[in-house]
Amino acid sequence: DAGVIQSPRHEVTEMGQEVTLRCKPISGHNSLFWYRQTMMRGLELLIYFNNNVPIDDSGMPEDRFSAKMPNASFSTLKIQPSEPRDSAVYFCASLPDRGVASPLHFGNGTRLTVT
């Protein structure tokens, strides 16, 4: 079990550029979550998918953010255009199912710095 795999681990970009973060969930997990972590706000849920369908995107901060899950083994989070306030660590997590209380399995995150 390779765990949840995120890429890249670090991303540095200039304001206004497009950023794409990638996530491969654990095989067989059918729920996927994107979180953002900052010192000020902690871990915030951005969006989550169940069986590749977005269920709740109310945490997505602005229209500049978009997420897709074209298949069960891949998801992307895109920011276009990026801004310095988007700097944070972005985590992807997966669940085997949406059974109540199932623990989340997190990747090791992508640290995004927008200058």
Added chain:
Amino acid sequence: SQKIEQNSEALNIQEGKTATLTCNYTNYSPAYLQWYRQDPGRGPVFLLLIRENEKEKRKERLKVTFDTTLKQSLFHITASQPADSATYLCALGGEGGGADGLTFGKGTHLIIQP
């Protein structure tokens, strides 16, 4: 609005002592509560789950309590070791019995001093 509070300052504990971390919440009726450990540069790792109808859960040197009247969970590490140093996050979920994304506290940074 929903609010989860954990000790904002780092908690320094001497090796061998019991470390106790607090998670308080308001305006929330969670069906369960989870605790995670996070090391620098890594994602959170699940440790323990406790449901609303449970008072206490144990796993090796870890113990968690859940008081829905006080709206509080306590997380204990007995016989603490320097390797227990990390940030510990509490997460509330399943309000109304749903299985949607967890809401996390900001975490408490625990330092176990040899």
